[in-house]
Amino acid sequence: MRRREGSDRGSKETGMATEVRVRKSNRGRKPKPQGPRGASVCMRCEIAYRDWLRDFAKAEGTTPSKIVDAALADLARQRGFTTPPKR
Numbered sequence: 541m542r543r544r545e546g547s548d549r550g551s552k553e554t555g556m557a558t559e560v561r562v563r564k565s566n567r568g569r570k571p572k573p574q575g576p577r578g579a580s581v582c583m584r585c586e587i588a589y590r591d592w593l594r595d596f597a598k599a600e601g602t603t604p605s606k607i608v609d610a611a612l613a614d615l616a617r618q619r620g621f622t623t624p625p626k627r
Contacts, residue, residue, distance in 0.1 A: 578627075
């Protein structure tokens, strides 16, 4: 889309008038993801606990989510519960 204005930002002189290019915006809706969507599990905790979990995960070279996954899988195995499915 082009419009004529007196501004020199992003403009090009074309004789007597100035031609300004107007950038189109990407304000359309986001495309819906293909395939199955994942579920989210959240837990409430104190800030100190969250920080402790982050520090532990960092020391282990992994993420807090993977720490929780491993801990739950170990607990389930110790108590004779079925092995969890792959995430």
